[in-house]
Amino acid sequence: xxxxxxxxxxxxxxxxxxxxxxxxxxxxxxxxxxxxxxxxxxxxxxxxxxxxxxxxxxxxxxxxxxxxxxxxxxxxxxxxxxxxxxxxxxxxxxxxxxxxxxxxxxxxxxxxxxxxxxxxxxxxxxxxxxxxxxxxxxxxxxxxxxxxxxxxxxxxxxxxxxxxxxxxxxxxxxxxxxxxxxxxxxxxxxxxxxxxxxxxxxxxxxxxxxxx
Ligand code: SF4
Numbered sequence: 715x716x717x718x719x720x721x722x723x724x725x726x727x728x729x730x731x732x733x734x735x736x737x738x739x740x741x742x743x744x745x746x747x748x749x750x751x752x753x754x755x756x757x758x759x760x761x762x763x764x765x766x767x768x769x770x771x772x773x774x775x776x777x778x779x780x781x782x783x784x785x786x787x788x789x790x791x792x793x794x795x796x797x798x799x800x801x802x803x804x805x806x807x808x809x810x811x812x813x814x815x816x817x818x819x820x821x822x823x824x825x826x827x828x829x830x831x832x833x834x835x836x837x838x839x840x841x842x843x844x845x846x847x848x849x850x851x852x853x854x855x856x857x858x859x860x861x862x863x864x865x866x867x868x869x870x871x872x873x874x875x876x877x878x879x880x881x882x883x884x885x886x887x888x889x890x891x892x893x894x895x896x897x898x899x900x901x902x903x904x905x906x907x908x909x910x911x912x913x914x915x916x917x918x919x920x921x922x923x924x925x926x
Contacts, residue, residue: 726743756810766921770858775828792858810862859899866892877894877896
């Protein structure tokens, strides 16, 4: 693995072979320490020619066990919200800013508790995301929550300020149109879950309209 000062997935990212090669290579990534405790790499999945790419934070407990992104409760809620916004989940490509599950737990028999990745870990994992964006070439990128937002748009990103708007930014050397919103797990944690869900759907409708 890279030295502590140089966490990066860069040497593990193949330059050819498309998404299948990326997914295969990511399974052996040792670009930062997060691979040590997680079950497996959880790479992006979905339509390789998707018009919409959704980017979350990192895999959750169930995603880590199953090896697929957004298969847990937050993923089910996201699918429902996408459909309600007029976007077909089956047509999208879904991935995370960080490809390994980061967690903590009080003792080995306790439930694994999600822990947010650090900026350094997100930066280390960014070459995978850059490669996915370059291959899928989505027309719209839906940014789910603060970690994904900071990974793509820098540390000054505040989801509450820009959610539900279409941003035009250069991301990893490519012009992208991005629509930020909250992470679906934040909806599940909200005191007023219905209002939070409505907000997520409203933001996703902005993405649907931006597709034309
Ligand atoms: S989190 Fe990303 S950079 Fe770190 S080991 Fe996993 S795939 Fe590699």
